[in-house]
Amino acid sequence: MAWPAHAADASATPLKLCVQDQPFYPYILPGGKGSFQRLTTQAVAQLPVQLSIAEVPWPRCLRRLQDGQFDGAIGGWTAERTAFAVFPMKNGVIDPQRYVGAIRFAVYRRKGSMADWDGKQFRLPAGATVGVQRGFSFGETLKANGVPIDAHSTSASQLLDKLAHGRNDLVIVQKAYGDLALQEPKLAGMIEQLPLQYAELDIYLMLSKPFQAAHPDLVEQIWNAIKVARRPHG
Secondary structure: OEEEOOOOOOOOEEEEEEEEOOOEOOOEOHHHOOHHHHHHHHHHOOOOEEEEEEEEOHHHHHHHHHHOOOOEEEEEOOOHHHHOEEOOEEOOEEOHHHOOEEEEEEEEEEOOOOOEEOOOOEEOOOOOOEEEEOOOHHHHHHHHOOOOEEEEEOOHHHHHHHHHOOOOOEEEEEHHHHHHHOOOHHHHOOEEEOOOOOEEEEEEEEEEHHHHHHOHHHHHHHHHHHHHHHHHHO
């Protein structure tokens, strides 16, 4: 599903973005209602840009960005993504002042489980797996570090459901969603959040290399506008 962020302008540069199609409360929500979508829309409103944002499965979003079907996506930095996308930089390193926002991730387990996270490494029984959402950047890192992962779930709700039914021993879920989900009595009776946070991930508007090559000044204007638009939000 794609939706235009504001009215078309014949003189404006088309900017086609994609985000994941699964709700990621409160950051990515259907119909452009998530805080990251709204901030991006606000940021480019005064620029000569015709913005549209499509909601598609996250792995497909990244593939289509790589293939040139999208100009950008809202997501985290990884070394692998720099092969086909650019991020806001300053003095040769990524510029955290021009991020869209940050997301906190927590680790969850079934109550009574011996599986654990000590803030640096996982303690898992033999044959155990850590569930992560499909296409998420830290899944690649865990796999590279030898952590047995299950990366087939497409949403945080699916991850928590699989945890509750014993199909994973630990899961990594966006904390704001997990806090909300554990207000349900059934889940609260079965699942607990571990005390140590897994990660805080900075999220950026990554743009395709062809888009940057064609519009280098506009790209900088977009990233600078995101920095300005984010200020009232902390």
